[in-house]
Amino acid sequence: MTDLEQLLNKQTLNLERLLFLIDQERQALINRDADKLLSLASDKSSLLDSVKSLDGELAKHPDKSDFSKEPIASKVNDAKALMAECQVKNQENGKLIELCSASINRLAQALQMSRNANSLTYDGKGKTSTIATLGNDLKA
Numbered sequence: 001m002t003d004l005e006q007l008l009n010k011q012t013l014n015l016e017r018l019l020f021l022i023d024q025e026r027q028a029l030i031n032r033d034a035d036k037l038l039s040l041a042s043d044k045s046s047l048l049d050s051v052k053s054l055d056g057e058l059a060k061h062p063d064k065s066d067f068s069k070e071p072i073a074s075k076v077n078d079a080k081a082l083m084a085e086c087q088v089k090n091q092e093n094g095k096l097i098e099l100c101s102a103s104i105n106r107l108a109q110a111l112q113m114s115r116n117a118n119s120l121t122y123d124g125k126g127k128t129s130t131i132a133t134l135g136n137d138l139k140a
Helices: 003-031 034-060 064-068 072-115
Strands: 120-122 128-130
Touching (some): 003 072
Antiparallel strands (some): 120 128
16 A cells, blocks of 8 residues: 555545534534533644645645546545535534524523513624613612
8 A cells, every 4th residue: 555545545534533522512502512612623733734734735745747647536535525525514513503592692692581681781793782781870
């Protein structure tokens, strides 16, 4: 096995791990497991650094012209397919994060409104807020 094939195998393994982490991230988002999400984010960042580093090595490899020759070409295609799948699933997770964030914002606004409806105001962006000191300095 050539050095180029070894690098491609390593990159494919990294991408498979990344795909697994992205799937775990989705499950943690569904379960709203914040601790797991923090751990996965750290692992994902490290793995992305490895993928980027290996990509740089592959781009500078003296035999990179062999990317279009078999069996290297099929390994390159496999790695590209894995990367595309990672990107799609990561975008799906991003949408799920946006939905969770919007849900949390609605809950926070509902809690503010129920806490003290008399002191409810709106800021310049249309979000609700309460003025905690409203009426606290009155002395009878």
